[in-house]
Amino acid sequence: AQKVTQAQTEISVVEKEDVTLDCVYETRDTTYYLFWYKQPPSGELVFLIRRNSFDEQNEISGRYSWNFQKSTSSFNFTITASQVVDSAVYFCALSAGGGADGLTFGKGTHLIIQP
Amino acid sequence: SAVISQKPSRDICQRGTSLTIQCQVDSQVTMMFWYRQQPGQSLTLIATANQGSEATYESGFVIDKFPISRPNLTFSTLTVSNMSPEDSSIYLCSAGDRGVYTDTQYFGPGTRLTVL
Numbered sequence: 001a002q003k004v005t006q007a008q009t010e011i012s013v014v015e016k017e018d019v020t021l022d023c024v025y026e027t028r029d030t031t032y033y034l035f036w037y038k039q040p041p042s043g044e045l046v047f048l049i050r051r052n053s054f055d056e057q058n059e060i061s062g063r064y065s066w067n068f069q070k071s072t073s074s075f076n077f078t079i080t081a082s083q084v085v086d087s088a089v090y091f092c093a094l095s096a097g098g099g100a101d102g103l104t105f106g107k108g109t110h111l112i113i114q115p
Numbered sequence: 116s117a118v119i120s121q122k123p124s125r126d127i128c129q130r131g132t133s134l135t136i137q138c139q140v141d142s143q144v145t146m147m148f149w150y151r152q153q154p155g156q157s158l159t160l161i162a163t164a165n166q167g168s169e170a171t172y173e174s175g176f177v178i179d180k181f182p183i184s185r186p187n188l189t190f191s192t193l194t195v196s197n198m199s200p201e202d203s204s205i206y207l208c209s210a211g212d213r214g215v216y217t218d219t220q221y222f223g224p225g226t227r228l229t230v231l
Contacts, residue, residue, distance in 0.1 A: 033218070043205060045158075045222035047116070091157065098218035099211030100146045102160040102173070 002027045004094050006106035013082055014114050021077040021109045023092030029053075034068065034075045035093040035103060045091075050098070051075060079111075087113045117142055117210045119223035127229045128198055135194045136226045138208035143188035145212050149181070152205040152225070164191040164208075198230045 003026040013019045025034065036048040049059060051068050059066045063080045079086055089110050093103040118141040128134050138147065147164040162183055163171040170183035185191040195202050205227050211220035 035219070037222075043227070044224045045207065047219060047221055050219045093158075095220075099220040100218070101211070102148055102163055103150075103158070103209075103220060104160075105158045107157045 002029075002032075002094050002096070002104040004092050004104055004106035006090075006092055006109050008109045009107070010110040010112065012112040012114060015084055016081050018078060018080050019082050019111065021079075021090050021092075021111065023075045023077065023106060025073050025075065025092070025094050027094060027096070029096045031096070033095050033098040033101075035095070036066065036075075036077050037091045037093065038088045039091065039108070040088040048077075052098075082111075082113045084113050084115055087111060116219075117144060117221045119208060119210055119221060121208060121223040121226050123226060124224065125227040125229075127231060129231055130199055132198055133194055133196045134198065134228060135192050136206055136208075138191045138193070138223055140189045140210045144210040145188075146210065146220075147185060147191045148209045148211065148220070149183060149191070149193045150207045150209065150222075152207060154203065158207065161193070161206075164193075195228065198228075200230045203228055203230045 005024045032053045034051045038046040056068050065078045067076045089108045091108045092106045095101040095103045120139045122137045149161040150158045151161050152158045160173050161176045164183050164185040166185045182194045205225040207222050207225045209220050209222045
């Protein structure tokens with residue numbers, strides 16, 4: 001069975017601070033895929049990143065970066081110099097078949113960026 | 116990336132009635148899925164909508180309660196049957212594909228359902 005744990009229910013920081021959202025996963029599959037999605041107050045789910053289990057390279061996209069460590073089964077997400085527009089619920093998700101398979105979601109982390 | 120639309124965007128329904136939600140993708144996709152997001156909760160997979168065959172349901176979800184159709188590679192419907200207030204949720208459809216550059220899953224805007 002697959003499981004995704006996002007232990008941080010809510011994080012509140014002041015604008016321009018850096019913030020890291022934690023994601024720990026469990027799976028018996030040797031090949032798997034990890035995702036991060038953003039859900040702003042409007043409710044729409046916005047795709048941020050997909051990472052394959054055989055690619056442990058960290059990724060940076062603007063102010064966003066992701067740290068994938070198979071040794072600790074973690075896929076953490078860092079926002080540098082946070083902005084108010086980053087306020088949202090962030091979900092980490094896992095699948096065995098990439099986009100062609102149903103996703104198992106964590107409970108989400110509600111990120112609040114205060115001006 | 117695939118663009119997905121859903122209709123209706125929201126609805127308020129009476130207990131015991133049924134609602135059919137439509138999901139349209141702007142391009143042909145291999146896989147379509149339906150998820151439920153209960154208030155303040157995470158997303159839970161309801162079923163995989165298979166084109167030309169019966170949907171594959173996850174544990175805890177049954178066809179009689181959530182019948183699904185997928186007549187072609189761009190369209191699917193989810194019906195929430197004999198609704199009760201516990202069915203009040205956001206229902207989201209998603210589309211996914213398998214491939215080197217397209218191996219991800221995109222979501223529709225969701226249908227916000229309130230059952231009175």
